[in-house]
Amino acid sequence: MSLRIVVCVKYVPDATGDRHFAEDLTTDRDAVDGLLSELDEYAVEQALQIAEDADDAEITVLTVGPEDAKDALRKALSMGADKAVHVEDDDLHGTDVVGTSLVLAKAVEHVGYDLVVCGMASTDGTMGVLPALLAERLGVPQATLLSEVSVEDGKVTGRRDGDAATEQLEAALPAVVSVTDLSGEARYPSFKGIMAAKKKPVESLDLSDLGIEADEVGLEGAWTKVEDATPRPPRTAGTIVKDEGEGGKQLAEFLAGQKFI
Amino acid sequence: MAEVLVYVDHVDGSVRKPTLELLTIARRIGEPVAVHLGAGADTAAPVLAEYGAVKVLTADAPEFADYLVVPKVDALEAAVAAVSPAAVLVPSSADGKEIAARLAVRIGSGIITDAVDVEAGDEGPVATQSVFAAAFTTKSRVSKGTPVITVKPNSAAPEAAQAAGTVEQLAVTFGDKATGTKVTSRTPRESTGRPELTEAAIVVSGGRGVNGAENFPVIEALADSLGAAVGASRAAVDAGWYPHTNQVGQTGKQVSPQLYIAAGISGAIQHRAGMQTSKTIVAVNKDSEAPIFDLVDYGVVGDLFQVLPQLTEEVKARKG
Ligand SMILES: Cc1cc2nc3c(=O)[nH]c(=O)nc-3n(C[C@H](O)[C@H](O)[C@H](O)COP(=O)(O)OP(=O)(O)OC[C@H]3O[C@@H](n4cnc5c(N)ncnc54)[C@H](O)[C@@H]3O)c2cc1C
Ligand SMILES: Cc1cc2nc3c(=O)[nH]c(=O)nc-3n(C[C@H](O)[C@H](O)[C@H](O)COP(=O)(O)OP(=O)(O)OC[C@H]3O[C@@H](n4cnc5c(N)ncnc54)[C@H](O)[C@@H]3O)c2cc1C
Numbered sequence: 347m348s349l350r351i352v353v354c355v356k357y358v359p360d361a362t363g364d365r366h367f368a369e370d371l372t373t374d375r376d377a378v379d380g381l382l383s384e385l386d387e388y389a390v391e392q393a394l395q396i397a398e399d400a401d402d403a404e405i406t407v408l409t410v411g412p413e414d415a416k417d418a419l420r421k422a423l424s425m426g427a428d429k430a431v432h433v434e435d436d437d438l439h440g441t442d443v444v445g446t447s448l449v450l451a452k453a454v455e456h457v458g459y460d461l462v463v464c465g466m467a468s469t470d471g472t473m474g475v476l477p478a479l480l481a482e483r484l485g486v487p488q489a490t491l492l493s494e495v496s497v498e499d500g501k502v503t504g505r506r507d508g509d510a511a512t513e514q515l516e517a518a519l520p521a522v523v524s525v526t527d528l529s530g531e532a533r534y535p536s537f538k539g540i541m542a543a544k545k546k547p548v549e550s551l552d553l554s555d556l557g558i559e560a561d562e563v564g565l566e567g568a569w570t571k572v573e574d575a576t577p578r579p580p581r582t583a584g585t586i587v588k589d590e591g592e593g594g595k596q597l598a599e600f601l602a603g604q605k606f607i
Numbered sequence: 608m609a610e611v612l613v614y615v616d617h618v619d620g621s622v623r624k625p626t627l628e629l630l631t632i633a634r635r636i637g638e639p640v641a642v643h644l645g646a647g648a649d650t651a652a653p654v655l656a657e658y659g660a661v662k663v664l665t666a667d668a669p670e671f672a673d674y675l676v677v678p679k680v681d682a683l684e685a686a687v688a689a690v691s692p693a694a695v696l697v698p699s700s701a702d703g704k705e706i707a708a709r710l711a712v713r714i715g716s717g718i719i720t721d722a723v724d725v726e727a728g729d730e731g732p733v734a735t736q737s738v739f740a741a742a743f744t745t746k747s748r749v750s751k752g753t754p755v756i757t758v759k760p761n762s763a764a765p766e767a768a769q770a771a772g773t774v775e776q777l778a779v780t781f782g783d784k785a786t787g788t789k790v791t792s793r794t795p796r797e798s799t800g801r802p803e804l805t806e807a808a809i810v811v812s813g814g815r816g817v818n819g820a821e822n823f824p825v826i827e828a829l830a831d832s833l834g835a836a837v838g839a840s841r842a843a844v845d846a847g848w849y850p851h852t853n854q855v856g857q858t859g860k861q862v863s864p865q866l867y868i869a870a871g872i873s874g875a876i877q878h879r880a881g882m883q884t885s886k887t888i889v890a891v892n893k894d895s896e897a898p899i900f901d902l903v904d905y906g907v908v909g910d911l912f913q914v915l916p917q918l919t920e921e922v923k924a925r926k927g
Contacts, residue, residue, distance in 0.1 A: 361740065361857075361876055361877070361880075362876050365739040365742065365743075366743075367743065367745075371745075385858065442717065443708070443718065444711060444712060444716075444717055444718065447712065466858065467857075467858075469857065470739070472721075472738075472857065472880075473704070473708075473720045473721070474701070474704055474720070475704050475705060475707070475708035475718070475720060476708075478676065478704075478705035478708045478709050479708050479709065479711075479712055481709075482680075482708070482709040482712050482713070483712060485784060486787070487675075487784070487787030487788040488675065488676065488677075488705070488787075488788060489675070489788055490675075490676075490705060491701055503791075506675075507851065507852070508700075508701055508702060509700045509701055509702070509805075510618065510795060510796055511793045511794055511795045511796060512793070512794045512796070513675070513790050513792070513793045513794075514790070514791045514792040514793075515675060515788055515789065515790060515791065516788070516789045516791050517787055517788040517789070518787075521787075521788075526858065527858045528851060568717070568750065568751075569711075569716060569717025569718070569749060569750060569751040569752065570717040570718070570719055570747055570748065570749050570750060571747060571748055571749075571750040572745055572746070572747045573733070573746045573747060573748065574745060574746040575738075575743050575744070575745045575746075576743065576744050576745075577742060577743055578737075578741060578742055578743065578744060581901070581902060581904075584888075584900075584902075584903040584904040584905055584906055585904070585905050585906070586895070586900055586903070586905075586906040586907075586908060587905075587906070587907055587908070588895070588907075588908045588909065589907050589908060589909025589910065589913060589914055591913075592917075593891070593907040593909045593913065593914040593917070594907075594913070594914045594915065594916070594917025594918035594919075594920070594921055595917060595918075595921050596907070597889065597891070597905065597907055597914065597918050598917075598918050598921035598922060598925065600889070600905045601866070601889075601918075601922070602925060604866070604887055606809065606833065606865070606866050606887075607833070607922050607925050607926060
């Protein structure tokens with residue numbers, strides 16, 4: 347029986363760009379180019395490796411995001427995923443994490459799955475909670491923040507490097523996993539992969555396809571409200587000295603002045 | 608006054624500092640009620656009381672240690688039902704965030720993660736977040752349900768305020784999902800004797816410029832003279848010079864100490880994402896063009912192998 351893997355990938359503003367908020371205090375997606383969240387490349391990579399180890403597997407990449415989010419799907423397809431699902435709807439604008447988890451859960455169920463693979467955190471919201479939320483909504487086990495993962499005999503096992511301990515985890519499929527950047531470098535798409543991706547199917551779904559009401563998501567339906575976003579005031583230029591042999595002593599003087607010594 | 612649940616982060620009853628910070632923050636919103644899960648409630652209760660917990664709800668069961676996250680969500684859900692709190696505050700650790708998130712969905716509430724401050728507001732608690740690698744500061748609130756907020760370490764100075772801290776057993780019934788993810792083994796992190804990275808008041812970090820594991824003692828010596836924790840950039844970690852658990856940055860630890868000293872670190876956006884909220888930032892780098900100098904309160908353009916040992920000696924001398 348085929349192993350059905352769904353990889354959740356997020357389309358995010360480039361972290362090296364000058365990211366901003368729009369007037370309605372949502373992420374300004376026009377200000378900076380978007381791309382596949384770098385940490386989700388690790389999720390795609392692990393899904394590909396799990397699929398390679400399985401007798402028969404199919405990988406669907408899934409994103410919830412605006413029109414341009416197709417770019418993130420194409421990147422994942424060019425790495426080797428089989429097909430893609432794009433949930434796109436004007437009413438999704440401003441959806442928070444609780445709403446996003448609702449949409450992703452419905453979409454994952456729509457696709458059908460044995461294993462859902464996520465990144466450890468997006469590079470914009472960086473909450474790192476979506477995989478746990480998804481597991482809660484789907485009613486399946488979570489094996490999250492894994493730096494090593496494998497699937498065998500209907501079970502997923504892996505290593506979680508937690509704050510206080512390293513844990514070895516085991517859960518029966520179906521399950522949701524998230525993988526960290528220690529799980530292994532993601533492959534680059536090959537030329538062949540990029541060409542093949544152009545022919546792979548991308549299914550578009552809207553809220554009605556998933557049986558979600560507009561007021562359950564979006565800015566209006568959100569469970570949280572951003573009231574204010576202020577750019578950090580520019581730092582007052584610090585003192586910079588060149589070490590001419592006394593740099594350590596000068597630094598000690600500064601630290602003493604600040605009462606650190 | 609409304610009660611505020613505070614999830615207790617502890618190791619066998621030894622309460623970690625971020626929880627004391629949360630109790631302090633909780634008092635701005637209402638009366639703190641601590642939720643202690645697992646062993647050691649007797650040890651923890653007096654400390655929790657000292658920092659303002661009017662009540663300590665406690666439950667112990669093997670499930671908390673043997674299975675990932677969900678048993679603790681079941682317990683916290685029971686605590687919410689017992690108390691009807693005005694808010695639930697949880698430390699922003701990996702486990703803490705996941706527990707908080709699942710709880711939020713269960714009780715039909717919104718969630719805010721990684722708050723660096725929480726104040727009382729007209730429409731409920733207002734959380735401050737530092738986002739986009741600390742380029743923006745936002746203020747948000749939970750608009751549906753009981754606010755669930757996770758708070759980063761070092762967001763408040765713990766203030767003692769003796770309260771009753773009455774210990775009460777919390778009745779928890781585990782759902783059938785509680786045992787979904789088995790923890791088949793657990794290796795606690797070895798203690799280095801140095802302060803916990805995320806909790807430390809001072810952090811000294813080394814990067815690629817340290818140029819080898821054999822040179823990290825230069826960083827450690829400075830850290831020890833200052834009573835600081837040791838951090839590392841991803842470049843240093845990837846090269847195998849220092850453990851991943853010490854990585855500071857987007858995919859490592861987020862630190863917010865009083866003083867952050869970056870040595871041989873260029874200041875890439877992903878590193879900045881983990882340290883930019885530090886109160887005072889100091890860098891030592893031989894390249895005067897390194898982006899880290901844009902952030903610093905004090906920078907030394909120079910060779911870290913000259914500057915750091917001299918600084919360490921000077922610190923030791925001044926401390927006598
Ligand atoms: C700066 C900032 C702060 C925010 N703070 C909050 C907040 O406090 N509370 C709140 O409710 N919302 C918040 N949001 C909104 C929230 O980021 C989005 O709803 C988001 O889609 C889910 O959270 P995340 O991006 O942090 O994901 P994380 O939980 O960090 O993502 C983990 C993984 O989930 C998957 N994933 C996440 N989003 C998607 C997606 N759209 N499509 C497919 N896969 C996905 C990916 O595999 C990803 O690696 C914030 C957004 C921003 C930009
Ligand atoms: C998805 C993603 C996540 C990431 N997450 C993180 C993260 O969590 N944390 C992180 O740190 N990085 C992270 N990175 C990597 C980040 O982009 C940088 O590559 C990394 O921070 C560089 O580390 P560095 O500053 O030590 O090395 P470099 O950029 O190579 O800088 C070394 C510096 O040392 C200086 N130097 C050299 N020798 C000396 C000397 N003798 N004395 C003084 N100065 C000297 C040099 O002038 C240079 O400025 C991430 C990257 C990606 C793509």
